[in-house]
Amino acid sequence: MAQKLTLKKIAQDLQVSISTVSKALRDSHEISVETREKIKGYAKKYNYKPNNIALSLKNQKTKKIGIIIPEIVHHFFATVISGVERVANEKGYQVIICLSGESFDKEVVNMDMLANGSIDGFIMSLSKETMEKQDFHHLREVVNQGMPIVMFDRVADDISCDKVIIDDVDAANKATEFLLRKNCKKLALLTTPDYVNVGRLRTQGFKEALMKRGFEIDEKAILKVEDIDHCAQQIEEFLQQNTYDGILAVNELFAVTASKALQRGGKSIPSDVAIVAFTDGMLSKYASPTLTTIGQNGEEMGGLAAAKLIEKLEADHQENESYETVIVKTTLVERESTP
Amino acid sequence: MAQKLTLKKIAQDLQVSISTVSKALRDSHEISVETREKIKGYAKKYNYKPNNIALSLKNQKTKKIGIIIPEIVHHFFATVISGVERVANEKGYQVIICLSGESFDKEVVNMDMLANGSIDGFIMSLSKETMEKQDFHHLREVVNQGMPIVMFDRVADDISCDKVIIDDVDAANKATEFLLRKNCKKLALLTTPDYVNVGRLRTQGFKEALMKRGFEIDEKAILKVEDIDHCAQQIEEFLQQNTYDGILAVNELFAVTASKALQRGGKSIPSDVAIVAFTDGMLSKYASPTLTTIGQNGEEMGGLAAAKLIEKLEADHQENESYETVIVKTTLVERESTP
DNA sequence: TGAAACACCGAAAACGTTTTCGTAGAAACA
DNA sequence: TGTTTCTACGAAAACGTTTTCGGTGTTTCA
Numbered sequence A, B: 001m002a003q004k005l006t007l008k009k010i011a012q013d014l015q016v017s018i019s020t021v022s023k024a025l026r027d028s029h030e031i032s033v034e035t036r037e038k039i040k041g042y043a044k045k046y047n048y049k050p051n052n053i054a055l056s057l058k059n060q061k062t063k064k065i066g067i068i069i070p071e072i073v074h075h076f077f078a079t080v081i082s083g084v085e086r087v088a089n090e091k092g093y094q095v096i097i098c099l100s101g102e103s104f105d106k107e108v109v110n111m112d113m114l115a116n117g118s119i120d121g122f123i124m125s126l127s128k129e130t131m132e133k134q135d136f137h138h139l140r141e142v143v144n145q146g147m148p149i150v151m152f153d154r155v156a157d158d159i160s161c162d163k164v165i166i167d168d169v170d171a172a173n174k175a176t177e178f179l180l181r182k183n184c185k186k187l188a189l190l191t192t193p194d195y196v197n198v199g200r201l202r203t204q205g206f207k208e209a210l211m212k213r214g215f216e217i218d219e220k221a222i223l224k225v226e227d228i229d230h231c232a233q234q235i236e237e238f239l240q241q242n243t244y245d246g247i248l249a250v251n252e253l254f255a256v257t258a259s260k261a262l263q264r265g266g267k268s269i270p271s272d273v274a275i276v277a278f279t280d281g282m283l284s285k286y287a288s289p290t291l292t293t294i295g296q297n298g299e300e301m302g303g304l305a306a307a308k309l310i311e312k313l314e315a316d317h318q319e320n321e322s323y324e325t326v327i328v329k330t331t332l333v334e335r336e337s338t339p
Numbered sequence C: 001t002g003a004a005a006c007a008c009c010g011a012a013a014a015c016g017t018t019t020t021c022g023t024a025g026a027a028a029c030a
Numbered sequence D: 001t002g003t004t005t006c007t008a009c010g011a012a013a014a015c016g017t018t019t020t021c022g023g024t025g026t027t028t029c030a
Helices: A007-014 A018-025 A033-045 A052-059 A075-090 A104-115 A128-133 A137-144 A168-181 A197-212 A228-241 A252-264 A282-286 A298-314 B007-014 B018-025 B033-045 B052-059 B075-090 B104-115 B128-133 B137-144 B168-181 B197-212 B228-241 B252-264 B282-286 B298-314
Strands: A064-069 A094-099 A121-124 A149-152 A162-166 A187-191 A222-224 A246-249 A274-278 A292-295 A325-328 A331-333 B064-069 B094-099 B121-124 B149-152 B162-166 B187-191 B222-224 B246-249 B274-278 B292-295 B325-328 B331-333
Touching: A007 A018, A007 A033, A018 A033, A052 B052, A064 A075, A064 A104, A064 A298, A075 A094, A075 A298, A075 B094, A094 A104, A094 B075, A094 B094, A104 A121, A104 A128, A104 A137, A121 A298, A137 A149, A149 A298, A162 A168, A162 A298, A168 A187, A168 A197, A168 A246, A168 A274, A168 A292, A168 A331, A187 A197, A187 A228, A187 A252, A197 A222, A222 A228, A228 A252, A246 A252, A252 A274, A252 A282, A252 B282, A282 B252, A282 B282, A298 A325, B007 B018, B007 B033, B018 B033, B064 B075, B064 B104, B064 B298, B075 B094, B075 B298, B094 B104, B104 B121, B104 B128, B104 B137, B121 B298, B137 B149, B149 B298, B162 B168, B162 B298, B168 B187, B168 B197, B168 B246, B168 B274, B168 B292, B168 B331, B187 B197, B187 B228, B187 B252, B197 B222, B222 B228, B228 B252, B246 B252, B252 B274, B252 B282, B298 B325
Parallel strands: A064 A094, A064 A121, A121 A149, A149 A162, A162 A325, A187 A222, A187 A246, A246 A274, A274 A292, B064 B094, B064 B121, B121 B149, B149 B162, B162 B325, B187 B222, B187 B246, B246 B274, B274 B292
Antiparallel strands: A292 A331, B292 B331
16 A cells, blocks of 8 residues: 655655656756656656646646536447547547436536536537526536537537537438438428427428428428437327328437337338438447438547547637537438338 | 636635635634625625635545446446446546546556546446456556555456456356246357456356256357457358357347347247347347347446445545455346247 | 856745634633 | 633645746856
8 A cells, every 4th residue: 555656755765855856757957867867767666656636736727628418328429428538538638527417407516516627628418408498507607717618419509619510400401302312202200399409400401301392391290209218109109190101210219119110010111111310329230120320420529529629728828719610421321221 | 707716816805814715615613704704705706616626636535436448339338337427426426437448558548547646446347458468457556556446347356346246157047047948959159258257257157057957068059259340240150050049148239130140041039049138238129129138237336336436435544455246136138039 | 266157956936725723802800 | 900711813834746946066267
């Protein structure tokens, strides 16, 4: 249980001053070569490593970035973290993760905790409750303190910070187009309530594509699932009420749930019904049939967000009051659920 | 861009000393009621929050726990983190996550970084490379410094620390029993190389169950998949070489891959071949057919690990050199892949 | 021989807290 | 009036760094 070595202890053991030790370890020319060697040898032998906390306090920066997301068990968020972590580590940063669990209060508490010196900047995606309440005071507070934020996926439009998103409208538009080109005539949309911005935007893209092709918008063909944990029954009932030959789902869970319900009902995918889903995750790859998806490239989003944040952190803090919104390209991955 | 408020600034603004401010905010009786009220009012008005870094340095504890895992995109690890985070937050701790990406070097680097003051203790699961090399010097170093570690799932037996695992031998044993009771006569096992301890233990349980029932162990019926990213071809070939009526897989990926290969080959699940998989994740729930699995209760494991670690952290650091290994119960979840 | 330059090192401040200790003045007591 | 006891506050150390500044003692140069 050798106690952690500090500069002070080295100084005592070697009968020199703390400053000498510090300088020697940083190879300062102010210290003679022999003293330097002696100190460095000692430090190496007893495995001295500077204390990060002390450095953070001194330098007024922690080399840590905080990330707040709703849930980590969603594959998309996991991939984003993976990307953040990769880029952050490359640049010598560490990642602190907090989960809001889709709760506004927990989001606020977590932000407050992290904002008080624990990290240098935030990467975050808003909780569902926050989007519903449209209460962003905690974000504003942090921004006002001069701490940079990069938001991704679920962003708040009127917070001035960098953002990394996909063009949801465009992606939904293209996916709908894709289904129409595959000769679907009666499309359904499985989406979220409008307060979830990605849901709203994808719904918009869906409608636009239909109108462009001269279809009428049938609101009854759009299901807004409130409770994702109990979506199965809702989706099944929805599909029983009408017959569709194409489905666009805003996530893979809705898609695979629909796929299963349809197959149970004797339909065959993709000959009777074609399906396209957002989010290219595990389910899409291993469902039967495998799902055609719109990949959101979460890894890339995370990487870009981290790069953007670190760029801001390391910029001269003078005048950089320009914020950017990066649009990440989506990728249509064709699999068995479309003809 | 209001600069962060500190005790010093409050002291200046209110023309008192720093100690007075500190004491007032902590409601010390040494400070008169009026002064206290004045200071607290001011602090509240301008939203003073103490700086965590300074507190960490002072208290020699960070109230953060570090977690190092191989990959975050594996559902099991995500659930564990979720559990860690829940318990940690309840007790006022934050969670720093680092990914080893199954690489020994990255594991060492990440541990080194975190160990120098950034956190109070570790929760970790070893990378595949570490298990293969059996090089645990980085763990020993940390333990010697007096920093507690709790390992889970992929643990190193000869490191003295708390551990949270499932009884892999027993679980595999029971799962194999289960298949045999369902009248399977010729079982196959899809597992990992032996250096992955969970793979080895599950293999052992599989064999024990067979022997107990008087079956001979056919090594050719055991496939040890080296490269999980390209397991599909290997599994398909393996299944073509022999005919089995029951399969035990050490993870859901192997299981669903096998299921698909068999179905492509005209077999029907579960009537021709029954399948049981370890890890009750997304794939098992949404594959077709859905998979019978052995749930590892990752959320619970994470929660227990966090509770254990925090208990150690907050114990009197005198004599507590006893380490415990907690066995988490597994849950057999019956679904469509078994009769 | 004197001043100037240089090599080498230590003291101290700073980062933001908490806490121990000291002390001024006022009140209480004899 | 002199001593003691409170009350209310400030100074300073400590946590572990880095860095500026100052100060030795020696060497170099005129």
